[in-house]
Amino acid sequence: MRAPKNEAIGTAGQSFVKGEFEELGWGAVLNPEHDLGTDLWLMARDENRFDLGALVGAQVKAGESYFKSPRNDEESGAVVGWWYAEEKDSHFDYWSEHTIPHILVLRDVKTKTSYWVHITSDIVQSTGKGNKILVPASQRIDESNRDALTAVATSPSRAASLDGSAWGTNWKILHCDRLRYAMIAPRLVAPHPNKGPVLPDATEALAMLIQGRFRDLRSVSSLGVRVETKKIDDPDSYAWQLFDSALKWVETGDLSGFENLGDTTEPCYLAGVAAMQAAAYIEQGEPGRALATIQSVRSKEALGTIDLAWLKSHESRSLVELGRLDEARDLALEVQKLRAVAPNDPTANALVAVTTSIVFDTSGYGVRDIGELIQSIDTATRWWRSQTIASGLEKHFHKQFEKWGRDSSVTWAATDMVWTRLRSATLLAGLSADHSGWRNAMSLLARRELMKANSENAEIILESLTDLLRAGDKDSIVLAVRKYRDDGPTEPLVALVRIIDLESTPRTSLSAALECLHCVGIFAEVESADRHASWLISALEKPDHLRNRLKPLFLIEPALLDSIYGLMRSISAKLKRQIMDHILSLPVVEDQLLARGYGKIVSLVGDGQWTESDRAKLSARKGDNWELQDDIDKVLAVNDPEFKINLQDRIKNGDLKALEIFGNVTELSPDVASEMIEHLVMCIEEQIEKAKNGAYSLGGPEYGQALVVLNAWHRGEARWGAVEILLAEQATHPSHIIGTLHSLGLVAGQLSSTEKARFKPILGAISERPEYERDSVFISLDSSPQSAAKHALLRMFPEEVEDSSIWSLLAGTHRDRVVAASVVGERRWEGDRNLLYSLAKDVHPSVRVAAIAELVRWVAIDAYEPAVTTAVEEQILHGGPLAAARVSGLLLELPKSESRDRLLRSLADHPSALVRSLVADGLTNEKFVPTREIE
Numbered sequence: 001m002r003a004p005k006n007e008a009i010g011t012a013g014q015s016f017v018k019g020e021f022e023e024l025g026w027g028a029v030l031n032p033e034h035d036l037g038t039d040l041w042l043m044a045r046d047e048n049r050f051d052l053g054a055l056v057g058a059q060v061k062a063g064e065s066y067f068k069s070p071r072n073d074e075e076s077g078a079v080v081g082w083w084y085a086e087e088k089d090s091h092f093d094y095w096s097e098h099t100i101p102h103i104l105v106l107r108d109v110k111t112k113t114s115y116w117v118h119i120t121s122d123i124v125q126s127t128g129k130g131n132k133i134l135v136p137a138s139q140r141i142d143e144s145n146r147d148a149l150t151a152v153a154t155s156p157s158r159a160a161s162l163d164g165s166a167w168g169t170n171w172k173i174l175h176c177d178r179l180r181y182a183m184i185a186p187r188l189v190a191p192h193p194n195k196g197p198v199l200p201d202a203t204e205a206l207a208m209l210i211q212g213r214f215r216d217l218r219s220v221s222s223l224g225v226r227v228e229t230k231k232i233d234d235p236d237s238y239a240w241q242l243f244d245s246a247l248k249w250v251e252t253g254d255l256s257g258f259e260n261l262g263d264t265t266e267p268c269y270l271a272g273v274a275a276m277q278a279a280a281y282i283e284q285g286e287p288g289r290a291l292a293t294i295q296s297v298r299s300k301e302a303l304g305t306i307d308l309a310w311l312k313s314h315e316s317r318s319l320v321e322l323g324r325l326d327e328a329r330d331l332a333l334e335v336q337k338l339r340a341v342a343p344n345d346p347t348a349n350a351l352v353a354v355t356t357s358i359v360f361d362t363s364g365y366g367v368r369d370i371g372e373l374i375q376s377i378d379t380a381t382r383w384w385r386s387q388t389i390a391s392g393l394e395k396h397f398h399k400q401f402e403k404w405g406r407d408s409s410v411t412w413a414a415t416d417m418v419w420t421r422l423r424s425a426t427l428l429a430g431l432s433a434d435h436s437g438w439r440n441a442m443s444l445l446a447r448r449e450l451m452k453a454n455s456e457n458a459e460i461i462l463e464s465l466t467d468l469l470r471a472g473d474k475d476s477i478v479l480a481v482r483k484y485r486d487d488g489p490t491e492p493l494v495a496l497v498r499i500i501d502l503e504s505t506p507r508t509s510l511s512a513a514l515e516c517l518h519c520v521g522i523f524a525e526v527e528s529a530d531r532h533a534s535w536l537i538s539a540l541e542k543p544d545h546l547r548n549r550l551k552p553l554f555l556i557e558p559a560l561l562d563s564i565y566g567l568m569r570s571i572s573a574k575l576k577r578q579i580m581d582h583i584l585s586l587p588v589v590e591d592q593l594l595a596r597g598y599g600k601i602v603s604l605v606g607d608g609q610w611t612e613s614d615r616a617k618l619s620a621r622k623g624d625n626w627e628l629q630d631d632i633d634k635v636l637a638v639n640d641p642e643f644k645i646n647l648q649d650r651i652k653n654g655d656l657k658a659l660e661i662f663g664n665v666t667e668l669s670p671d672v673a674s675e676m677i678e679h680l681v682m683c684i685e686e687q688i689e690k691a692k693n694g695a696y697s698l699g700g701p702e703y704g705q706a707l708v709v710l711n712a713w714h715r716g717e718a719r720w721g722a723v724e725i726l727l728a729e730q731a732t733h734p735s736h737i738i739g740t741l742h743s744l745g746l747v748a749g750q751l752s753s754t755e756k757a758r759f760k761p762i763l764g765a766i767s768e769r770p771e772y773e774r775d776s777v778f779i780s781l782d783s784s785p786q787s788a789a790k791h792a793l794l795r796m797f798p799e800e801v802e803d804s805s806i807w808s809l810l811a812g813t814h815r816d817r818v819v820a821a822s823v824v825g826e827r828r829w830e831g832d833r834n835l836l837y838s839l840a841k842d843v844h845p846s847v848r849v850a851a852i853a854e855l856v857r858w859v860a861i862d863a864y865e866p867a868v869t870t871a872v873e874e875q876i877l878h879g880g881p882l883a884a885a886r887v888s889g890l891l892l893e894l895p896k897s898e899s900r901d902r903l904l905r906s907l908a909d910h911p912s913a914l915v916r917s918l919v920a921d922g923l924t925n926e927k928f929v930p931t932r933e934i935e
Contacts, residue, residue: 013062013107014039017114020141024149025049037094038102044153046305046341047146054153055100058116059091062107071134082106082115085132092131095119101152106135114141118152151340177347179239179272180307182207183431184347185381199231202239209247210427211388212420221247238264246276250427255280270297271307278314279430282438285470287321287506294318306348309335313351313433316358320435321506323550325362332358347432350381354434361436382437385428389441392421396448418448439508443473450480455489462492466499472508474515481520486845486882490523490911497524502535507550514559521566522914523881529570529913536564537582561597568604569913580605584614588623595625602631607638615639626657633661648672654679656701666713673714680707681722691731698733704740712747720755727762734785741766741788745822748795756796763793787815794823801827806835814844821847825854833858833868840875849886852879856887860900869899873906881912888918 018028018040027043038057045051061084069083084104086092095102096119103116117123117135124131139145173181173188182189186207191198193216200208205220220226223244226235234240238261245257258277264270274297281290294315298308312331319328332355342348395417422445429437446467453460461484468477484493497520505513517524517532524532539546540560547556564579571579583602589595610618618632619640636643648668650658652675659676662668668676683703690696704726711718723744727737744759751759766789790809794801801823809820821839824832836858839851855872859865876887884907891904904922907915 013105013109014060016062016112017058017060017105017107017141020114024141024143024146027051037091042153044150046150046337048305048308050305052150052153052305052341054150056149056153057095057098057100057102058105059095059102060105060107060114062109064108064110066106067108079137081134081136081138083132083134085127085130087130089131092119092124092133096121096124101155103149103152104133104135105141115139116141116145116149118155147337147340150337154340154343176268176304177306177345178203179206179268180310180347183210183272183275184310184350184428185384186210186428187384188346199229202237202243205240206243206246209243209250210424210431212424212427214251214420215415217247238262238266238269242269242273242276249276249280250423253284255284265302267300267302267304267307270300271303271310274298275310275314275431275433278318279427279433279438282317282321282435282506283426283430283442283470285504285506285509287318288504291315291318291322306338306342306345306351309338309348309351310433313354316355317433317435320358320362321508323507323548325551329359329362332356332362346380349379350432350434353379353382354432357434357436381428381432382434385425385437385441388421388428389425389444392418392425393444395421419445422448435508439471439473442467442471443476446471446473447476447480455487458489458491461489462495465492465496469496469500469512469516470506470509472506472510472512474512477512478515478519481516484881485520485523487880490881493520493523494525494911497521497532498528500528500532502532502539507552510550510552511554511559514563517563518559518566521563522569522912524567524570524913526570526572529567530572530575533564533567533571533575533579536560536567537578540564541582555593558593558597561594561601565597565600565604568601569917576605576609580610580614584617588621589628590623590625592625592627595628599628599631602628602635605635607635610635610639619643630657630661634663637661637663651676656703656706659706660701665709668710668714670714670717673710674717677707677710677714677717677719680710681719684722684726687736688726688729688732691729691733691736694731696733696736698735702736702739704737705743708740708743708747712743712750715750720758724758724762727759727766737766738785738788741785741792745788745792745795748792751796759796760793763789763796767793784815787813787819790816791819791822794819795826798823798827814842814847817842817844817847818850821850821854825851825857828858837871837875840879845880845882848879849883852876852883853886853890856890856903857894860891860894860897860903862899865899869902873903876903876906881910881915884910884915885912885918888915888922892918892922 014030018030021028021040021042025045025047027045029041029043031038031041037059039060040058042056042058043051044054044056066084067082069085070079071081071083072078073080084106095104102119104119105114105116107114115135115137116139117133119133124133139148141149178189182203183206190204190207190211190213191200193213197219198204198216199219200217205217208216218225219229220232220240220243223236223240226232226240232240241257241261245261248254248257255277258273258280261273264273274293277293278290281287281293294311297303298311298315303311312335316328316331316335319325319331335351335355336359338345338348338352399418422441425441426438426445429435429441446464449460449464450468453464465477465480468480481493481496484490496516500513500516502510502513521529521532540557543556543560546552568576568579579601583598586598589598615636619636621629621632624632633643633647637647644662647658647662651662651668652672654676659665665673680703684707687697687703704723707719707723711720711723723740726732726740741763744763748756767786769786794805806820806824809816809823817839821836824835824839833855836851836855840848840855842848842851852872852875855875859869859872876883879887888904888907888910891900894900901923904919907919908923910916910919
């Protein structure tokens with residue numbers, strides 16, 4: 001009997017399609033016995049031939065008849081696909097509603113090409129007499145469509161619900177995946193705490209460690225303890241050794257356990273150990289070692305698809321930190337295939353989220369898809385990590401509230417749950433290669449530890465500052481180091497500057513490292529300072545090298561200049577000379593940011609260190625931005641008489657910038673001072689008129705302050721009436737009078753009793769004004785017209801200050817307490833010294849500094865009293881670095897005495913290079929010139 005022709009075509013078509021899928025590495029089985037609409041069962045596999053556990057049904061239609069209903073492109077006329085139609089609904093319903101996804105395959109026997117479409121209800125169209133579906137001409141069964149076919153295979157599978165997974169009963173994990181789950185989604189592996197005491201296996205113990213459950217791990221915390229239980233088979237297995245190594249790292253930061261692990265051929269351990277080492281190296285700021293570790297393992301043949309993607313995620317993270325963004329993005333895109341390969345695996349979803357963020361961060365603004373990013377990162381593992389962080393912060397808030405409420409109860413053997421929760425969050429993020437998540441969690445942990453530490457916990461402070469640095473949290477580390485720069489201790493700052501290595505600093509930490517040097521470079525040891533300065537000068541001369549290597553997201557040159565400025569007090573004479581030569585060889589500096597940076601450095605060189613040849617080169621410079629030119633002019637003004645004469649001509653014509661550059665106003669001739677005073681009066685009158693009309697020019701010089709200084713030192717030309725009008729005018733902006741008020745207090749001794757009497761009611765009215773809405777751009781948070789007016793008033797009339805006034809100030813803000821310290825120091829009543837000793841312990845550094853300064857003034861000017869001087873030395877020591885800096889500057893202004901020199905000598909070995917420099921100037925009687933730091 002002869003078989004029908006169409007049967008031959010049909011069975012041949014099925015065989016050909018079966019062969020095409022087998023060429024892709026898929027498993028394919030004919031379904032001849034139970035064909036109700038499925039000719040083939042297809043078992044999906046990835047490009048590495050790993051079975052995905054996903055099944056696809058295929059219906060094959062072969063022959064010319066199935067290509068007689070083409071759909072053409074309206075513009076080009078090209079065929080974009082073919083319509084397949086059936087009059088009955090049964091087949092379409094069967095395919096689209098089947099629990100296993102189905103594809104329709106049209107086989108062109110002439111061209112030997114197979115086209116396919118995923119049959120879903122949303123693309124099936126009604127014809128009125130049945131249904132039809134379009135089979136696209138672009139969808140062939142070949143390698144280029146592997147990912148699309150894989151997506152079909154995995155798309156309809158329903159994910160097992162993660163609801164209730166915390167108890168660990170609804171989620172089953174294959175043995176080969178348990179280690180990855182333990183490290184990325186530990187709640188699905190670790191026994192729940194409420195199940196009571198358990199004796200976990202090694203993988204469960206590792207999951208508990210990642211959760212921060214240290215107390216629950218006491219029964220397995222070491223080999224000896226495990227042997228003693230006599231209930232653990234093979235307590236020294238490779239899995240337990242891995243746990244021991246991880247515990248050692250988490251608790252102490254020691255990575256030697258990983259280095260001593262023996263070799264293993266089990267794929268899941270290869271991936272897990274490499275991922276953990278990579279996360280640990282990143283925590284230590286060594287992305288190069290992390291990259292090498294991953295690359296040594298990633299080429300192993302036996303690695304599963306998700307484990308391989310896990311390693312690629314860590315590799316991508318390391319590459320970003322090394323500035324190799326294109327390579328990182330390419331790897332991250334490869335990981336995105338997990339969307340189709342393992343859509344229901346929470347660890348795979350976590351890796352997709354991580355690499356989506358990497359692709360987003362390393363792509364240009366025009367190609368970023370914020371919607372895709374938000375959808376991708378909204379995963380179960382990220383939510384669980386957020387819960388962990390929230391739990392830790394809730395504990396922190398609870399402890400702070402107990403402290404606020406003066407809770408005196410004691411909890412015995414309490415665990416620091418804040419630390420364990422936040423440390424767990426850093427581990428969860430780091431092990432899943434989520435760098436942004438790790439940075440956030442590590443910053444929270446470090447900030448909490450800094451808030452908890454006291455001045456005696458220098459090691460904890462250093463570790464926490466280092467963690468902030470490696471997390472790249474520049475804003476937080478600046479706040480922290482500035483606090484220690486003011487309050488102490490200084491040992492962590494010295495050590496922090498020592499351990500910074502700019503050459504190996506990763507991409508996300510570089511800005512924070514540079515800002516650290518800017519803020520606390522004065523505490524650098526000479527060797528460290530020179531090492532950093534040498535690197536900075538080299539980078540400044542070739543900024544494109546650094547820009548191309550790390551691709552930082554900040555302006556490189558200004559940051560480098562700020563770091564050099566911070567180190568200027570600490571570097572050797574040789575390095576300082578190198579920096580001076582660099583400045584002298586600069587082309588014209590027109591950029592204002594660069595000019596500002598170079599100008600600040602010029603101001604710290606020291607007038608006497610510029611040789612005559614240097615000054616000639618500086619004088620010959622033309623065309624620099626004013627920010628640099630002004631600082632050069634200040635150098636020239638000190639050493640060049642002709643230049644100073646020229647400055648006086650400019651001042652006579654009302655040039656306020658020239659007045660600032662000139663320096664000591666007592667050296668101005670009377671006629672020059674008179675002309676400038678007249679100019680200032682005119683500026684103030686114009687400013688007042690504008691203020692009355694609601695117009696303000698914010699920023700720039702404060703005319704009233706300059707007029708007060710000139711009036712005080714040029715009595716014959718003084719115009720105090722303009723100052724009175726400025727202060728009395730209610731419409732005047734606060735930023736236009738704060739400096740004026742401060743200067744009035746400082747020159748109180750220069751004023752006559754009549755002048756003081758005229759200012760008294762004006763100052764009293766200002767001090768009683770209600771608080772205003774602060775303009776933080778133009779007014780310091782430590783300043784206000786009210787406190788400045790109080791200070792000026794009390795310094796003008798110290799004999800009228802009653803104890804009740806001092807009590808009122810002491811009960812006010814820290815600015816009021818500063819005023820109290822200054823006034824007490826001025827009046828020197830019996831018992832005031834004890835009050836100053838008390839204020840020297842104030843929590844606010846500005847109050848401590850003010851009180852200590854008055855004690856120093858008291859001791860240095862009065863007769864030498866060894867016991868009192870010793871007490872003051874102790875106050876300076878405990879007052880913090882800021883107090884030492886202000887005191888050393890103050891002592892230079894005071895008359896030479898035995899007490900003065902003794903106080904200076906007590907600071908000769910201070911950790912701050914600024915303090916040591918000021919002390920050296922004071923002991924050698926060199927002329928004192930205020931620096932930017934002191935001012």
